[in-house]
């Protein structure tokens with residue numbers, strides 16, 4: 275095999291290796307992301323806390339309501355029971371009675387919205403919990419699938435890497451070094467063909483002198499674009 279052909283074959287292998295490597299990384303990243311489950315669990319936990327807070331708030335309002343109702347009852351018993359005849363005392367009780375009634379009315383007004391809010395958060399929590407359960411189930415099979423792909427791609431990669439090294443060992447050191455440098459700097463393209471006198475890398479027509487030089491050379495020659503080595 276000529277050096278040019280060996281380099282082209284090596285390039286095919288290297289490009290395939292790069293694809294496998296990318297595929298492997300994508301699989302790894304997806305595995306790491308756990309299909310967005312951590313974020314969803316986080317949201318679920320936040321909603322759970324909000325639901326608790328809403329429950330506590332409703333319970334507090336209900337307990338206040340009960341206390342105030344008792345107070346109103348007690349004050350009314352004293353007001354209308356007839357046991358108190360002192361006007362000043364009666365006036366004081368009346369004032370307290372109005373104040374407690376006002377508080378009671380306020381609490382009564384707040385309870386319904388608080389219950390609606392609590393119900394809303396509860397619904398959100400339920401929805402999110404079932405969404406999380408669905409996603410966890412889906413992820414479980416996806417995770418297995420990804421694990422298998424990872425192994426497969428990894429094995430394939432290693433096999434190709436061995437092939438690559440075997441191929442590379444057949445190429446003179448200097449050509450290989452030049453190829454490696456170009457392959458890295460030119461995003462995976464180091465050797466390009468010249469088709470009807472045109473460099474397939476940069477689409478520039480080669481001067482006749484260069485074409486002659488290429489034909490007489492036993493290996494690839496650098497293109498004037500500096501990005502690639504040329505072969506026919």
Ligand SMILES: [Zn+2]
Nearest residue numbers: 473476497499
């Ligand atoms: Zn070129």
